[in-house]
Structure formats: structure tokens, C-alpha cells
Amino acid sequence: MTTTLTEIKHLPTLALLVCCEYLAIFKKTVAMHEVFLCRVAAHPILRKDLNFHVFLEYNQDLSVRGKNKKEKLEDFFKNMVKSADGVIVSGVKDVDDFFEHERTFLVEYHNRVKDASAKSDKMTRSHKNVADDYNRIGSSLYALGTQDSTDICKFFLKVSELFDKTRKIEARVSADEDLKLSDLLKYYLRESQAAKDLLYRRSRSLVDYENANKALDKARAKNKDVLQAETTQQICCQKFEKISESAKQELIDFKTRRVAAFRKNLVELAELELKHAKGNLQLLQSCLAVLNGDT
Amino acid sequence: MAAEREPPPLGEARPADFEELEEGEDLFTSTVSTLESSPSSPEPASLPAEDLSTNSNGPKPAEIMLDDDREDLFAEEPILAQLVGMLNRRGREQSSTEATEEVSLDSPERDPILSPEPTPAITPVTPTTLVAPRMESKSVTAPVIFDRSREEIEEEANGDLFDIEINVSDPEKVGDGMNAYMAYRVTTKTSLSMFHKNEFSVKRRFSDFLGLHSKLATKYMHIGYIVPPAPEKSIVGMTKVKVGKEDSSSTEFVEKRRAALERYLQRTVKHPTLLQDPDLRQFLESSELPRAVNTQALSGAGILRMVNKAADAVNKMTIKMNESDAWFEEKQQQFENLDQQLRKLHASVEALVCHRKELSANIAAFAKSAAMLGNSEDHTALSRALSQLAEVEEKIDQLHQEQAFADFYVFAELLGDYIRLIAAVKGVFDHRMKCWQKWQDAQVTLQKKREAEAKLQLANKPDKLQQAKDEIKEEIEEWETKVQQGEKDFEQISKTIRKEVGRFEKERVKDFKTVIIEYLESLVQTQQQLIKYWEAFLPEAKAIA
Numbered sequence A: 001m002t003t004t005l006t007e008i009k010h011l012p013t014l015a016l017l018v019c020c021e022y023l024a025i026f027k028k029t030v031a032m033h034e035v036f037l038c039r040v041a042a043h044p045i046l047r048k049d050l051n052f053h054v055f056l057e058y059n060q061d062l063s064v065r066g067k068n069k070k071e072k073l074e075d076f077f078k079n080m081v082k083s084a085d086g087v088i089v090s091g092v093k094d095v096d097d098f099f100e101h102e103r104t105f106l107v108e109y110h111n112r113v114k115d116a117s118a119k120s121d122k123m124t125r126s127h128k129n130v131a132d133d134y135n136r137i138g139s140s141l142y143a144l145g146t147q148d149s150t151d152i153c154k155f156f157l158k159v160s161e162l163f164d165k166t167r168k169i170e171a172r173v174s175a176d177e178d179l180k181l182s183d184l185l186k187y188y189l190r191e192s193q194a195a196k197d198l199l200y201r202r203s204r205s206l207v208d209y210e211n212a213n214k215a216l217d218k219a220r221a222k223n224k225d226v227l228q229a230e231t232t233q234q235i236c237c238q239k240f241e242k243i244s245e246s247a248k249q250e251l252i253d254f255k256t257r258r259v260a261a262f263r264k265n266l267v268e269l270a271e272l273e274l275k276h277a278k279g280n281l282q283l284l285q286s287c288l289a290v291l292n293g294d295t
Numbered sequence B: 001m002a003a004e005r006e007p008p009p010l011g012e013a014r015p016a017d018f019e020e021l022e023e024g025e026d027l028f029t030s031t032v033s034t035l036e037s038s039p040s041s042p043e044p045a046s047l048p049a050e051d052l053s054t055n056s057n058g059p060k061p062a063e064i065m066l067d068d069d070r071e072d073l074f075a076e077e078p079i080l081a082q083l084v085g086m087l088n089r090r091g092r093e094q095s096s097t098e099a100t101e102e103v104s105l106d107s108p109e110r111d112p113i114l115s116p117e118p119t120p121a122i123t124p125v126t127p128t129t130l131v132a133p134r135m136e137s138k139s140v141t142a143p144v145i146f147d148r149s150r151e152e153i154e155e156e157a158n159g160d161l162f163d164i165e166i167n168v169s170d171p172e173k174v175g176d177g178m179n180a181y182m183a184y185r186v187t188t189k190t191s192l193s194m195f196h197k198n199e200f201s202v203k204r205r206f207s208d209f210l211g212l213h214s215k216l217a218t219k220y221m222h223i224g225y226i227v228p229p230a231p232e233k234s235i236v237g238m239t240k241v242k243v244g245k246e247d248s249s250s251t252e253f254v255e256k257r258r259a260a261l262e263r264y265l266q267r268t269v270k271h272p273t274l275l276q277d278p279d280l281r282q283f284l285e286s287s288e289l290p291r292a293v294n295t296q297a298l299s300g301a302g303i304l305r306m307v308n309k310a311a312d313a314v315n316k317m318t319i320k321m322n323e324s325d326a327w328f329e330e331k332q333q334q335f336e337n338l339d340q341q342l343r344k345l346h347a348s349v350e351a352l353v354c355h356r357k358e359l360s361a362n363i364a365a366f367a368k369s370a371a372m373l374g375n376s377e378d379h380t381a382l383s384r385a386l387s388q389l390a391e392v393e394e395k396i397d398q399l400h401q402e403q404a405f406a407d408f409y410v411f412a413e414l415l416g417d418y419i420r421l422i423a424a425v426k427g428v429f430d431h432r433m434k435c436w437q438k439w440q441d442a443q444v445t446l447q448k449k450r451e452a453e454a455k456l457q458l459a460n461k462p463d464k465l466q467q468a469k470d471e472i473k474e475e476i477e478e479w480e481t482k483v484q485q486g487e488k489d490f491e492q493i494s495k496t497i498r499k500e501v502g503r504f505e506k507e508r509v510k511d512f513k514t515v516i517i518e519y520l521e522s523l524v525q526t527q528q529q530l531i532k533y534w535e536a537f538l539p540e541a542k543a544i545a
Helices: A005-009 A012-040 A051-055 A071-090 A097-147 A152-222 A227-294 B015-022 B024-037 B051-056 B067-077 B080-090 B109-113 B128-135 B142-159 B204-225 B235-243 B250-269 B278-285 B300-318 B327-375 B382-456 B464-540
Strands: B163-173 B181-190 B198-204
Touching: A005 A071, A051 B051, A051 B204, A071 A152, A071 B235, A097 A152, A097 A227, A097 B327, A152 A227, A227 B382, B015 B464, B051 B080, B051 B278, B142 B250, B181 B250, B198 B278, B204 B250, B204 B278, B204 B382, B204 B464, B235 B250, B250 B382, B300 B327, B327 B382, B382 B464
Parallel strands: none
Antiparallel strands: B163 B181, B181 B198
């Protein structure tokens, strides 16, 4: 298909399109980073971390090295071991009701967030496709308008303009949904995974503690290496109690943060959807007024 | 005498042939055979002298369909009654005294075989033209009369408030298995006096519509009228329906077809000339319609159609016309551009329909997922909010489905209709080219005959000479007539096309404006609903504590 003059004239909007997309992605990334840093800063222990301080204050290039192949491989194996172990460990029933409830809750919640996150992604992409179609329709109408010899050409041009503007709004709807909904769900997908990991570590430590208890009993029975067994048992006990305490707090915080984040995002989502729908409506109505006035 | 000169192909005594003949291409062979078999075929040549003299160039009265039912009908129409009177007064010996709008089947395209007769006319549709040439001396005033009569008819129609409303409804499956078909109810509401009643309805099947279009196209396209195309056949779609799949895709298909048939009829009756056509009237009124078997794709006629289409395409490429009228060249280019642009737009709108349906499905999936998430959320307020979100999204999904429906039926289908209409317009331009070609060919042949005559003058065989000279003189006269007729036909078709194109453009502007405004209004509705839904949700989201 040969590119006609009308299509060339429409090129500036293509450049605008690319700009808009870039801005949308940029906005997203910035938001994610902000959330991350705020969380670290709010954490009682992490906020004191030296790395964090350096990150915030060092006014020159940090020269962060990415993980090399060896480290990536190590991570991979660690994950494998962890998930295998996790299966074993999760079989252990917990005495503590709180943690038992949390575990059941988290497993289900995690799966459902995963599903919701995936569906939300698909939804956002579909919205974007519709916006792209509006763009193509707008340029086709523009071409029709510039080539037509009858008095309908003004009509076509006006409608083409409408589609261009409405497309921008639709694209923003898609971007906002992405930001407020998809990203939220993605974030909590990872958060719930992190919470699950925490529970795993606690269960691991519980298993270690119970094993240490058994070893101590055995040592006492045999009257051999009792002191060593006692020390090990005590360390395990301390570890377990410490992790239980901080885990409890973390999980309670997790719930609070989750509720707050959902609230914030859902409210903002609704407000943005309203804003865009009203914007669209106004565009459509003013265009209709002009078209009806003409005919 | 009237009875003897039975118009060969159209008599009701031959129902089988009748159907055959309504196929444009079949006309050709059948007309030949029936003319040959008819004892009265040489008759036109032996018409009373008075007629010949006034008739040599003018349009011959059409081979008219003897339809006794129609006699009364025509008596109702004032103009037609006038014509009937006029024709009767002339004491015509032909049975073709009934003025109908039937175009002569011996149309110019079929001329080569029928050449023994004086060239029959491209009889334009309206009755008055049958009379006109006889009233005036053989001049090219016929077209003028034609115009006047067209306008008269239009005025007549306007006087009747041009009021006719057609609905296609109640698709109903008839029969079983592969012989099953859908019957549609066609309801007409009108105050036009040409119809027997003011409100009536009939049952028609898809092939009936195709048959109607075929008849109209045969009669009017080659003289320059833009006949609205019928909806397309769909073997896949129909097979599903026949097989009895009661799923949403087959109901969608039936609905799409019903809407298309309705638009087709509405467009056809809007055309003032086509509205006068008896076939159209029969289609709308008669409870029984002879089955248009030859519209089937795989019938003998169907194959002949395809062959002829191919032949036409080849011919089009080889005709190099000297366009003396810039208007036609300009218009053809415009329609070419319009065609391209509409196709692009149509493709974009169809993509929109597709994506919106996808969006709707994805929203529905998300809604379910959000509901599940809400269920597993143990914070009560958040859980409730998530359930509300799921409900909102479900409603929005419905909304998008409805919008997709509007995208399609309002916008996409209109574009599809116009793409097919433009193909019909291009067809009419092609017919004009063929007409021109015919005229040119006649001129060439005339030239050859004249050269032959000149040669004969110089030849030296006195015994054979006189006879040959007489023969050639006759032939030259004949071809002179043909050349004049060809020129006339060409001017006629050019004039008709100009008018038709003007009308088409007006209709197009009106149609597009109406449809686009309707479409935008559907978008407005969607946005208004969206606002309602999100406004209802916002307090729920804020209530999370």
C-alpha cells in the first residue's frame, strides 16, 4: 500500500503515541520504586541498614554490579532446595493457631492473587488493543475526510478528531488500570510469596528446634554429649522464639499494609475511571452537538 | 393478431422458462431458442410500415409480460392508465399494449444473435418512454421525455409522501437436515397506491431475495441504474443453521442476515425507479413466489455466471475507452479511492469489534477472579470491597458486549454495505464502457460494409452485381441504424449514470451521517453507564478501614 500524503501528515501523532507509551511505562516504574523505598524506610530494622543509607545519600554513581552467572546459578539451586524443603516442612502441623491460620490463608490468598494478577494483565492489554483500534479508525476517517468531495468531508474530519482524542483517553484508562490494579496485584503476589517464605523459614526453625529437642532427650538418655545437645537446643529455641515473634509482627503488618494499599489503589482507580469516563463523555457530547448542528 | 404475436419468453404459460430467463446469462440462449421456435419471430421485420418509419431508431415497445393480474394494477396508476389509453388508441397490433416497466429482453447486449430484427431498444423503465418515440419524430428527444417522466414518477411518489416502510423479522427454520432453510417475514407498511393494501406481509427465504436482486440487476444495471446488491451467501453459516446448532454463533449469523436483508430491501425501495418494478412488487406482495433456483452457487446457472464474470473481467482489461467526458474519469477515480478507504476503515472497525469482544471476555474473567480473591481476603471491609469490584467489572463486561454489538451492527455493517454498493457502481460504469465498445464496433462494421460496397461498384461481374449491391445496401442501412442506436444508447446510459451517481452520493452522505451519529450516541450511552458504575463503587472503596 502506498503511503499517501494524508498518511504522512498523520505521522506526528505516531510520534506522540510512542511518547505517551514511554511516559506510561516510566510512570509505572517510578511508582514501583517509590513504594519499595518507602517500605524499606518504614521497616524498623531495614531502615537502619547501611546499604539503604548509602543508596539514599551517596551523590555519585553507585556502580551496582549485576549478578554474574555463578551467582545466578547459586540462586537457582537455592530456590530448588527451598521449594523441595518447603514441601517437607509444610507437612508439619503448627501448635500455634495464629501461624496455622496464617499459613492456610496465605497459601490460598497467594494462588488467588496470582490468578487475579494474570487476568488483570490480560484485561489491561485488551483495553490497550481497543485504544489502538480507535487510533486506526481515526486515521482512516481522516483519510476519508480529506479525499471526499461531498460535504461529508467536514463530518469525517470532525469524527476523526474525536477518535484521536478519545483514543488518548482510552489509552490512559488502560495505563491507569495497569498502574492501580495490575501492578497492585503483582506486588501483592510477590509480597504474599515473601510472607510464605517467612513462614517457611519459621517452620524450618521449628523443625530444627524439635529435632534439637529430640537429640537432647536422646543425649540425656545415653548420657553422652548432653551439654552440647543442651546448647544446641537452647540456640534453636531462641532462634525459633525470635523468628516467631518477628514473624507474627511482620504478618500483622503485612495485613495492615495490604488493606491500606488496596484501599488507596482501589479508590484511586475508581476516581481515575470516573475522570476518564467523564472526559470521554464530554468529548462525545460536544462532538455530537457540532455534528447535529451541521446536519 | 395480438394473440399470435405472443411475446416469446415471458408468457406465463412457460413458468419454467420464465425462471430460466431471469438469469441474465441464461436469457441469451433461451431467448434465441424460443424465438426460433416461435412462428411469429420474423414478425417484427414485417411490422406495419407506419410503425417502422417512426420506430427505426426509437425504442421498440418492450416484449411485455402478460400478467393479467397486473392489468387492474396499472389501471390504478394514473400515468400508466394514460399510457395504456395512448397505446390502445394507436391501435397497435401487437399484444404488447400493456405498458409495463419491463425492459426488453432483446436488450442491446444480446443483439448480435437477434440482428435480423430492427434493433430493439434499451427500454428505460418508466412506461412513458414506450410512448414517447412514437409521439415525437425519431430524434434523440426520448431521453428528455425520459427525464420528465422520471420526474413525474418521482413527483407522483412524493405526492404519496414516498411512504413505504419495510421490516424483515421472525426468522423461522423450515424443514430438516440439509434441505432446511430459514424463512423470514417481510412486512410492508405503505400508503402508496400502487400496492393492493396498506399493510401486508409475506414469508420469504434467502434465495428469494437473491432471485429478486438478480431480476432487478438484469433489467436495470446495463442501462446505468445502480441496483443495491443483495447480502452475501455464506455456505458455512447456513450449514451450521441447517445442521441445527442452536448455539450463539448460529443465532448471531441469522440475526446478521436478517438485519442485512432488511437494509437491502429498504435501500431497494428507496430507489424511485426500482420501486416501480413489478418484480419488486410481486416480491413484497405475493404470498407465493416461484423459487429462484438459479441463484444456487453450484447450479448450471451459477457456473455460467462465474464463467461470464471471468469473461467480463478479461474484456474489461482489453477495452480501452477514449473518455471524452472528464466527469466520468473523475468519478471513477473517486470511487476507486473511496473503495480503498472504506475497506481500510471497515477492517479497522472489524478489528475493534473483535478486540472489544476479547476485552469483554477478559473483564468477565477478571471479575470472577476478583470475587475469589475477595472471598479469601480475611479483612472484612476489604473483602466486601473486592466483591463489589467484581460486581462492577461484571456489569462493565455486559456494557462492552453491548457496545461491541453496536460497533458491529451500526458501523461495520454499514461500511460493508457501502463497499458492496460501490462494486455495483463500478459495475454500472463498466456497462457504459461495454456500451461504448458496442457503438464503436458498430461503426467499424459500418465502415467495412461501406468499403465492401465501394469495392462492388468497381467490380466487373454484372450478373451477380445487382443482387450483391442490393444486399450490401441493405446491410449498410442496417448498420447505420445500429450505429445511431449505439450512440443513442451510449448517451442514454451516460445520462442515467450521472443522475444515479448524484442520487447515490446524496444517499451516501445521508446514510453515513445518520449512522455515525447513531454510533456516537451508543458510545455516549456506554460512558454514561460507566460513570454510574464507578460512582457507585467509589464509596465502597473509601469505606475500607
